Amino acid sequence: MEDILETYKQAYDPAYPVICRDEVANEVKAWVERRNKNAYVVNWQFTAENDRIKLKRLYPTIKDKINLME
Numbered sequence: 001m002e003d004i005l006e007t008y009k010q011a012y013d014p015a016y017p018v019i020c021r022d023e024v025a026n027e028v029k030a031w032v033e034r035r036n037k038n039a040y041v042v043n044w045q046f047t048a049e050n051d052r053i054k055l056k057r058l059y060p061t062i063k064d065k066i067n068l069m070e
Contacts (some may be wrong), residue, residue, distance in 0.1 A: 003021070038068070
């Protein structure tokens with residue numbers, strides 16, 4: 001029941017009317033099939049090398065582990 005109430009909280013968009021929750025699943029399936037058919041590609045912003053540089057503070061180092069053991 002709560003899922004249905006969540007649907008009613010969303011703003012109504014006449015371009016995408018939702019009659020029932022089953023219809024949403026069908027629309028998503030059609031959208032996915034259309035994207036797959038057209039072979040859209042995702043342009044990822046990061047590479048593994050860039051991640052290591054930009055997110056360095058999130059990666060533990062050996063020095064950090066040694067300090068924790070002391």
